[in-house]
Amino acid sequence: MTTPQGKRRAPRPTSELRDVYDFLEEVRLRPGLYAFHSSVMHLQSILWGFDLAVKMHGTTGATLFDANGAFTQWLRHQINGQYGSLIWGYAIELEAKDRGVPAMDLFFELLDKFRAEAAR
Numbered sequence: 001m002t003t004p005q006g007k008r009r010a011p012r013p014t015s016e017l018r019d020v021y022d023f024l025e026e027v028r029l030r031p032g033l034y035a036f037h038s039s040v041m042h043l044q045s046i047l048w049g050f051d052l053a054v055k056m057h058g059t060t061g062a063t064l065f066d067a068n069g070a071f072t073q074w075l076r077h078q079i080n081g082q083y084g085s086l087i088w089g090y091a092i093e094l095e096a097k098d099r100g101v102p103a104m105d106l107f108f109e110l111l112d113k114f115r116a117e118a119a120r
Contacts, residue, residue: 024108039104041089
């Protein structure tokens with residue numbers, strides 16, 4: 001992510017992150033640092049781990065990215081078609097390949113759309 005002056009901002013320490021969206025903004029800044037080969041499937045594994053930790057420890061926080069999470073349900077209506085019941089990370093990677101775009105770019109495009117629609 002760049003600033004208006006065209007410079008990339010420095011990554012924030014983990015202790016400054018408030019929620020999963022803050023974490024995802026760090027991933028957006030440097031996807032290869034968090035997800036091997038900038039793989040959406042690897043990112044999905046991280047997010048499933050976050051959701052599992054929230055559930056296991058009873059902490060507050062939305063579990064958006066598990067099999068029945070809000071993002072997953074929303075995504076089924078966005079790119080469902082030929083991908084049916086595939087896990088969402090793989091479905092996004094296939095969709096990105098069909099569109100000829102990087103999968104991580106498509107993930108963040110979809111995430112931004114999901115967040116905008118959820119805010120309404």
